[in-house]
Amino acid sequence: MSKCTLCKGKAAVYSRPYSGESLCSKCFTRSLEDKVRATISEYDMLQPTDKIVVAVSGGKDSVTLAHILTRIEKKFPRASVTAVTIDEGIRGYRDEALRTATKICQELGIPHRIASFKDMYGYTLDDMVGIIDKREAKGLTPCSFCGVLRRQALNTTTRKAGADKIATAHTLDDEAQTMLLNIMHGDAERLGRVKPVLMKAHPKLVQRVKPFCEIPEREVVLYAYLKQIDYQEGPCPYAGAALRNDVRAMLNRMEEKHPGTKFAIFRSIERIRPALEAAREAVELRECRICGEPTVGETCKPCQMLQELRAP
Ligand code: SF4
Numbered sequence: 001m002s003k004c005t006l007c008k009g010k011a012a013v014y015s016r017p018y019s020g021e022s023l024c025s026k027c028f029t030r031s032l033e034d035k036v037r038a039t040i041s042e043y044d045m046l047q048p049t050d051k052i053v054v055a056v057s058g059g060k061d062s063v064t065l066a067h068i069l070t071r072i073e074k075k076f077p078r079a080s081v082t083a084v085t086i087d088e089g090i091r092g093y094r095d096e097a098l099r100t101a102t103k104i105c106q107e108l109g110i111p112h113r114i115a116s117f118k119d120m121y122g123y124t125l126d127d128m129v130g131i132i133d134k135r136e137a138k139g140l141t142p143c144s145f146c147g148v149l150r151r152q153a154l155n156t157t158t159r160k161a162g163a164d165k166i167a168t169a170h171t172l173d174d175e176a177q178t179m180l181l182n183i184m185h186g187d188a189e190r191l192g193r194v195k196p197v198l199m200k201a202h203p204k205l206v207q208r209v210k211p212f213c214e215i216p217e218r219e220v221v222l223y224a225y226l227k228q229i230d231y232q233e234g235p236c237p238y239a240g241a242a243l244r245n246d247v248r249a250m251l252n253r254m255e256e257k258h259p260g261t262k263f264a265i266f267r268s269i270e271r272i273r274p275a276l277e278a279a280r281e282a283v284e285l286r287e288c289r290i291c292g293e294p295t296v297g298e299t300c301k302p303c304q305m306l307q308e309l310r311a312p
C-alpha cells in the first residue's frame, strides 16, 4: 500500500474511499478521534460539565465509543464518563457481553452500572420469548420487546444515576439503515426523529447523543483492531431475519460500488429534517399511569407489553 497522505512517512493501512485519503495507523486513529470531536462540537452534543453515561453493550461500537469518549473527556476535568449496560437476559449472548463490558470499564477506570430486565420488569428476554412462542402471537418479535424495554431501561437507569447525557454508539451505518427502514415502513414521522441529538421532550427523559453518527462502521472496527480493543463478536441469537439485515447488506453493496452513499443518505435527511419536523404535530408527553415514565398515551409501551405478557 502507498504512503500515508497526512504524515507522508509511514505506510498507509487504510484507504478512505469517500475522501481519497490513505492513512497510516497513527494518522487514522487520530483522524477518527478528531472526527468524533468535530461531530460533538458540530451538533453541540456535550458540555464541559456534563455527566455522560455511555450505553455499553459489549459490542465493538459501544466499547470503542467508551474508549474514545474517556480519552476526549480527560481534557474536561469537570465532566465525567460512566457506563451502563442493560442486561436483557439472553443466555449465552448477553452474559458474555457483560463480562466484556465489565472488563473494558475496569481497564478504562470508569464506573459501570448493570441494569437487568429481570430486576426491572420481572422477566428476562428469554422468558418473554418463551411466552410469545407459546401463544404464537403474530407480529410480536423478540426485537420489538427488546428495543422498547431497553430504551426505557436505559433512560430510567441513567436518570437515576443523575446523568445529563446518554451517549449511544450508533454509527453512520446504523443511522442510514434506520432512515431507509423508516422510509420502507412508510413512517415519515419517525424519519424526522432519527437525529444526532434527540430533543429532551420531558423532564424525565435524559438527552441522547450519538457521537459516532458520521463515522462509518468499518472505521470503528478498524480503530478497535488497531487499538487492540476487546469486544464481543457473535450476533444475538434473536437477530434472525430482521429487515434491517437486508437493508445493511444492500447499503454495503451500494457503498462498495458508489462510495459516499451512506453519507449522502444521512446528509439528505439532515437537510430535509426542518420540513419533516414542521410537518409533525407537536405531542405532549405525560407520565404513564402505571410506572410514571414519560409516554404519549395513558400507558407507556413497556407497561402495555408487560400487561400482554401477564395476561392469561
Ligand atoms: Fe435485542 Fe433484537 Fe438486538 Fe437481540 S437483535 S439484542 S433481541 S434488539
Ligand code: ZN
Binding pocket: 288, 289, 290, 291, 292, 293, 299, 300, 301, 302, 303, 304
Ligand atoms: Zn409505564
